[in-house]
Amino acid sequence: MSGGTEPDRAPNDHHGDKHEPRPGSVRPTSRRLLVAIAVLGVAIGVTMVKAIEAGGGVAPAVSWLTLIAWAFLAALLFAAARNTHQRVQVRRERIEPSRAVFLLMIGKASAFVGALCTGVYAGFALSFLQAMGSSGPRNRVIMAGAAAVVSVLVVTAGLLLERACRVPEDPDETP
Numbered sequence: 001m002s003g004g005t006e007p008d009r010a011p012n013d014h015h016g017d018k019h020e021p022r023p024g025s026v027r028p029t030s031r032r033l034l035v036a037i038a039v040l041g042v043a044i045g046v047t048m049v050k051a052i053e054a055g056g057g058v059a060p061a062v063s064w065l066t067l068i069a070w071a072f073l074a075a076l077l078f079a080a081a082r083n084t085h086q087r088v089q090v091r092r093e094r095i096e097p098s099r100a101v102f103l104l105m106i107g108k109a110s111a112f113v114g115a116l117c118t119g120v121y122a123g124f125a126l127s128f129l130q131a132m133g134s135s136g137p138r139n140r141v142i143m144a145g146a147a148a149v150v151s152v153l154v155v156t157a158g159l160l161l162e163r164a165c166r167v168p169e170d171p172d173e174t175p
Contacts, residue, residue, distance in 0.1 A: 059124070114151045114158055115151075
């Protein structure tokens, strides 16, 4: 995933600017963008609950199956990140480019979707927070809060998978 040197840089300075990726590479996922997506998710979650309840409906509750599915996804992503890190970063094995791109995109997509779901579940929890005195809303807050936490694990695992896909620097390689 490397290309030629840029015209305004010295040949040995092709990695000097951490904000500018090498030609043919993908920028790391922005943490600010993930936070913005999560904040948008909170707004969506709160608005969804208010709109459903204003229409006379009952807002959806987070089920145990949702928590289990998210936890399973997080575990798979953590396993893929660890495996990829071991292969690429530790043992310096080459993996097929199509597989590397696939893993990178799965990591990025998981981080984005996990951030959105973190916000939506946090928005659900916030919507029921004022009625915590009764058992129904309390269970909704607990389940939505737990889903938000598990969604953060999905984001973390996605970012670790993305990071594991980075091509390690080869100190012997000259451009």
